[in-house]
Amino acid sequence: MTKYSAARFALLFVVLAGILLSPVGVFAQVPTPSDDDVNRVAKQLYCPVCENIPLDVCPTQACQEWRDLIRLKLSEGWSDEQIRQYFAQQYGDRVLSEPPRSGLNWLVYVLPPVIILAGAVLVARVLQSMRKPVLPAAKVDVPLAEDDLKRVEEELRKVD
Amino acid sequence: METPQTHSETAPARKLPMWAVVLAFALLLGFLALIAVGLRRTMSGPIVVGDPVPEINMTTFDGQAISSADLAGKVIVLNFWASWCKPCEQEARELEEAFQFYKENDKVVFLGLAYVDTEPKSRGYLEQFGITYPNGPDLRTKVSQMFRIRGVPETYIIGSDGTLKFVKIGPFTSTQEIISAVDSFIE
Structure with missing residues (x-):
């Protein structure tokens, strides 16, 4: 083998190795989002045009365009949360099915349990105050009146 | 003759501490204020002809x-x-x-x-x-x-x-x- 052909062989080896080890296959393909994928995100959103109808079941063209946009974002590899954030930034927090947990919105999450807890405490206290007073042990052993005692003895005799 | 003893004694009613009462009222007032602000915002009508338009x-x-x-x-x-x-x-x-x-x-x-x-x-x-x-x-x-x-x-x-x-x-x-x-x- 001449020096020239050895160099050619080495070059060919390097090129082949480069092709085989190239990172072409490294990039993961994002699968085409299915309708279920789109609806999974869409059901967390509400279109302001047709209020109170979740996006996944809203029949208007505006909602269809929003679903198309969700599909586009999913195909670009966006996460559900990223898409939700995008829609909130574009159209306002009112399009979200759940208000974001920030600022005064925290009241929505904090107040109901606090009110329920306070109500439970109130009910417990009222029930406690309505309970019959418990007699002290010493006062339970009260002697019966004479008439009552006679009546009890008569009743017992009848039973015998 | 011994008279039957009446049992009118009840457990003394426990009162809420003052701080709890004040806190409850403060929370209630705060909540009402929030509702009032929200209602005011909701009830305020659209910009009508002649009104100054806020910055866009x-x-x-x-x-x-x-x-x-x-x-x-x-x-x-x-x-x-x-x-x-x-x-x-x-x-x-x-x-x-x-x-x-x-x-x-x-x-x-x-x-x-x-x-x-x-x-x-x-x-x-x-x-x-x-x-x-x-x-x-x-x-x-x-x-x-x-x-x-x-x-x-x-x-x-x-x-x-x-x-x-x-x-x-x-x-x-x-x-x-x-x-x-x-x-x-x-x-």
């Missing part, structure tokens, strides 16, 4: 930031539209023609805001109708909520003094209708 900020699809504060002294024609809105298509070309009519007149500014629209569709709509005046999304629907629009298209003409002069609900039917409306407010 928008960013066009090309990234240009526009503020109505920088347009003081000019008549602003503000149009709300959407690519999914069929009636908007009826006036799209007319609005562009009116814009071209006033293009050399530095006293009139045309602005378009896409309402609840997706950017790719909005861009397609602008291209389809050859619209060249500044247009952008109504981010977070802030401006449309300010005007409490009922749908699209709606057009608002703001006078050079910053007050609302004219409201058009629905599409303009001709370029001349737009020009007539704008002309009456140019000083």
Whole structure:
């Protein structure tokens, strides 16, 4: 083998190795989002045009365009949360099915349990105050009146 | 004879500590104040003709930031539209023609805001109708909520003094209708 052909062989080896080890296959393909994928995100959103109808079941063209946009974002590899954030930034927090947990919105999450807890405490206290007073042990052993005692003895005799 | 003993004694009622009462009332008042603020905001009506228009900020699809504060002294024609809105298509070309009519007149500014629209569709709509005046999304629907629009298209003409002069609900039917409306407010 001449020096020239050895160099050619080495070059060919390097090129082949480069092709085989190239990172072409490294990039993961994002699968085409299915309708279920789109609806999974869409059901967390509400279109302001047709209020109170979740996006996944809203029949208007505006909602269809929003679903198309969700599909586009999913195909670009966006996460559900990223898409939700995008829609909130574009159209306002009112399009979200759940208000974001920030600022005064925290009241929505904090107040109901606090009110329920306070109500439970109130009910417990009222029930406690309505309970019959418990007699002290010493006062339970009260002697019966004479008439009552006679009546009890008569009743017992009848039973015998 | 021993009389039966009556048992009228009850357990002493425990009172809530003062701090708890004060806290409960403070919470209640705070909650009522929040409801009042929300109601006031909800009940406040739309901007009507003659009212001063609050500052409008928008960013066009090309990234240009526009503020109505920088347009003081000019008549602003503000149009709300959407690519999914069929009636908007009826006036799209007319609005562009009116814009071209006033293009050399530095006293009139045309602005378009896409309402609840997706950017790719909005861009397609602008291209389809050859619209060249500044247009952008109504981010977070802030401006449309300010005007409490009922749908699209709606057009608002703001006078050079910053007050609302004219409201058009629905599409303009001709370029001349737009020009007539704008002309009456140019000083």
